[in-house]
Amino acid sequence: MTDLKAIRDAIIAGLAEAQNHTTDEVEKAIQNVGGDGGFEIESKTAEFVCAYVEQTLGLGVKLPTPCDLGPDQYATIAALIGAIAGHLNITS
Amino acid sequence: MSIFVAGQDIGEAWLNAFQALAEAPHRQLINLAVDIADPLAEDPGVRSALEEHLAWLRDTSAEGSWQSVHTVANTIFPISLYTPGGPDSAERFFRNATTADRGRRHGRRSQWGTYIGRLVDYEAPGGTRVNQLENMLRLLRGDRHWADLYEAPLTYPGETTTDPCLPSADMTVIGPGDRRRRGGPCLAHVSITAVEGRLHLTAQYRRHSYVARAYGNFLGLARLLNFLAAESGHGVGGMLVVGTHAEIEQGTRSRELVSAARAAQGNVRPIETSNRRLGASWKDLELPPRALDEVL
Numbered sequence: 001m002t003d004l005k006a007i008r009d010a011i012i013a014g015l016a017e018a019q020n021h022t023t024d025e026v027e028k029a030i031q032n033v034g035g036d037g038g039f040e041i042e043s044k045t046a047e048f049v050c051a052y053v054e055q056t057l058g059l060g061v062k063l064p065t066p067c068d069l070g071p072d073q074y075a076t077i078a079a080l081i082g083a084i085a086g087h088l089n090i091t092s
Numbered sequence: 093m094s095i096f097v098a099g100q101d102i103g104e105a106w107l108n109a110f111q112a113l114a115e116a117p118h119r120q121l122i123n124l125a126v127d128i129a130d131p132l133a134e135d136p137g138v139r140s141a142l143e144e145h146l147a148w149l150r151d152t153s154a155e156g157s158w159q160s161v162h163t164v165a166n167t168i169f170p171i172s173l174y175t176p177g178g179p180d181s182a183e184r185f186f187r188n189a190t191t192a193d194r195g196r197r198h199g200r201r202s203q204w205g206t207y208i209g210r211l212v213d214y215e216a217p218g219g220t221r222v223n224q225l226e227n228m229l230r231l232l233r234g235d236r237h238w239a240d241l242y243e244a245p246l247t248y249p250g251e252t253t254t255d256p257c258l259p260s261a262d263m264t265v266i267g268p269g270d271r272r273r274r275g276g277p278c279l280a281h282v283s284i285t286a287v288e289g290r291l292h293l294t295a296q297y298r299r300h301s302y303v304a305r306a307y308g309n310f311l312g313l314a315r316l317l318n319f320l321a322a323e324s325g326h327g328v329g330g331m332l333v334v335g336t337h338a339e340i341e342q343g344t345r346s347r348e349l350v351s352a353a354r355a356a357q358g359n360v361r362p363i364e365t366s367n368r369r370l371g372a373s374w375k376d377l378e379l380p381p382r383a384l385d386e387v388l
Contacts, residue, residue: 018188020175021370029371042374043163044170048188051195065195075374 002057007084008036011077014052018045036078046074053084063087094123101360102128102310103135106142107353110302113338114346124300124338131293131314131331134363137356142307145349149303153343157304164308167206168279169315172374175367182323186212186223207279207312225320232286232324279309284320290329293317300335303344309333311363318365 012030016023030039041049046066054063064087066074073083085091097112099105105128113119139161149158165171173188175181193209214222281296295313300306313331321328340346368374 018173019367019370020178020181020184025370033371039371040374042172044166044192045172047195048173048192051191054195055191063195 002059002088003090004081004085006057007053007088007090008077008081010053010056011049011080011084013056014049015041015045015077017052018048030077036081037076039077040075041077041080043074046080049080050074050084059088061088093121094125095121096125096127098127098129100129101133101135102131102307102314102363103138103353103357103360106302106307106310107135107138107350107357109306109338110340110346110353111350113302113340114350119340119346121338122336124335126310126333126335128310128314128331128333131310131317132328132363132365133360134311135357135360137359138353139307141349141353141356142303144352145303145344149344156341156343159304159308161308161311164305165312165315166208168208168211168309168312169319170208171315171364172367174319174365176322176365182226182229182319185319186226189213190223211282211316228284228320229324232284232291232320232326278305282313282316284317285329286326287329290327291317291321291324292329292331294332295334297333297335298337300333300338301341302338303341303346303349306333306335306338314363315365322365 012023012026015021016026019026021029030036033039043066050063050065053059054061063084069083072079074080095112095116097105097109099108105126109124109126112124113121143161146158146160149156170189170192173192174185178184189208190213193206193213211225212223214224216222278297278299278301279295280298283294285292285294293313293316295309297309300309310331310333313333317331318328320326
């Protein structure tokens, strides 16, 4: 079942893959910047992560791409979780 | 008439070329050749002046695509997907770039794709997909040294040979399947020359817009050149960018931009060529505050 935790886990795994780190290292970096809202994602990384989440979760639907979103919708982990969850109509 | 302009760094080269265009009849030139001696350096003052102008255009112009320099550079080489230093850093970059590009193809603005998509995942005639950068790296990393193997006017990607007189691993951006009359892709061809341990890049644009695109194009091409050099054990040489039809777009204020950029010029720094450390902010680019919104 796809819920907010599954989306977040897939985003973290995508960030780890993109930057050649472990998910533990990504989580530690998130803590160091104060949480999901403080971890910034650059647009091309967001593009990769959206594609990665789509594949990993086997969503069967196309997620929006950063070029279709406003920067406030993908520029942090928290924003990207919200954008993906909103697209999938997941509220909690 | 052809015009040749030179600059030591990306900022100076762009500004000299932009000024030549600003002084040309109808603000356009045929065969504008721009030489950049050190493509791994730029002038943040020049770039910030341009970013200010782009931000003003986004606020005031109903037409045109006035993306930031960073966004334009990303279409050629997305630095956030390249983490150098590992044994498989090139292959990881290829995977990342291919995944990202395939993921964006359904987007409303995908149109013809991106340059990096055409470099790592080019659809050749017959539907075969070719990684042109991988082909090039394979030759550059090879035991035999060829200076000019990466040069050919007409070919399709993946058509490789070891005969230096035949088409080989050049990079095609506009291919036989392209029928678009307007809009991108404007970058038609990229070639690399390997001489005395250094790689030099030449790029040809069929149309080159100097406010919206050229600076970001220079930056993206320089990052591409750095990637190929770093991943094949070469040094970085110079860069030449030819716009067969170069222009300054309508509705832009070229004289004010030249003045602002000249006044801000003088603090040359190395360009960024790869990903930032994990968790780093992307807001600290040398950009005016309004332009930050476009970057992030």
